[in-house]
Amino acid sequence: MSYRPERRAPVQALSEVSLHASEGELLAVVGPSGCGKTTLLELLCGLREPDAGTIECPPAALMPQRDLLLPWLSALDNAAVALRLAHMPKAQARARASKVFAELGLDGFEQARPYELSGGMRQRVAFVRTLLSGKQVLCLDEPFGALDAITRAEMQNWLVAALTQEPRTVVLVTHDVEEAVVLADRVAVLSPRPGRVVTELDVALEHPRRRTDPAVVALREQALEALGSERTSEREQVR
């Protein structure tokens, strides 16, 4: 998949990526910045067409890297926007969203406009919006990037709990290898641009996983190594 910007050379964002996620699986995608992770999610959601290859994916909801909340709607209405688009009555849509708000520690900010929220709060609102879309597949683009360590851990636990309650197929893009190992059933490591799959790691561990669990640490090291070796091999090629 390549971008063809005007007046600049085309950029090949992805090459020969072959990934599969089974139903109910949480697939994490890690890779260096600019390797095409966001592009991959946009392909999955049908927002871009691949130059070559095929994508088979049931309808997917995207949580974009930038939150893209609508500044003229309250936080609650932003979160409930998918329900409103599906013609659910306003009161009912708000009630559903505010239930999740409370669970994510956003209560009290229902009426706030997006610009009155912190970056982490906006991210959580965008997360609720994606979740409430009711789509079978969720594409999360660095969903917890703007959160502090503690809130991030809380959100991760909450995500795992929410997914056990209501299983969905999730493709989670992240910079954070540890987050990938703690949350995912499988971790795909991408190479620098143009992205291709370097390794896929199976994480066959029970939830809840502890960061300090030796198995988690070992997998994390493995993933980091895969990321790092790609970097060095690329540097050698340049020389």
Next chain:
Amino acid sequence: MSTGKALRIVLPAAVLVALVGGWEIYVDTGGVSQFVLPAPHSVAGALWNNSELLWSNFKTTAIEVVLGILLALLTGFSAAVAMHFSSTLRRALYPLAIGSQAVPFAVLAPTLVFWWGFGIFPKLVIVAVICFFPVLVTTLDALWSVDPDQLKLLRTLDASRWQAFRLAEAPAALPAAISGAKIALAVAVIAAFIAETSTGATAGSATGLGWEIVNDITALQTAREYAAVVVLMVFAVACFYTLALAERRLAPWAHRSRGEVS
């Protein structure tokens, strides 16, 4: 915040006092004839003595300007939306809209009078046509500058084209249209003046401040002429702040970055 609010009134007032004071001294010390430039005190006198006449003429002009701007807002916004949705329409009409701005209305006036007579309507149309353009341009630009990622996101949430417009594009275009109207206001009053002087020739329809000013010029009633101008100026300022207030009410999010805590 109260000092800031006080300054907002004190500052323009100080400028006004300095200007009017300088003007008064200039005329009083014989710098210029009263028939060419009346002193502020005679303008004030004319304002007072002719208040009834000015008021009745003002009403006509005010209606022309207000209705003209509202008409321009409505048609400018609709035209922008239509051109946003249809590139064919945009290609066909945009150059014409630009060209229409170059037409001196004295040329068109006879036709407008032929169609609609000497009443208020042709004047209102002239004001609207002149104000239409800034509204069209600002609205169209705002519609264009909506983040494409925002629209993509709504698409993944199954928004129809119309829903996406309502949720993402219309709210962005609304404050822009009002901004356009604010720019248009600067010319709207002049437009009303031109409209009155070019389409209002019979005895019954010869009302409005524009008409009044033209009459006063020929009758050498310079003080009254300036009084009429003062009324127009105050009216323009009042309209401007009304629009600014409307913008604030309708689009509070557009003002968040000013950081005004009141």
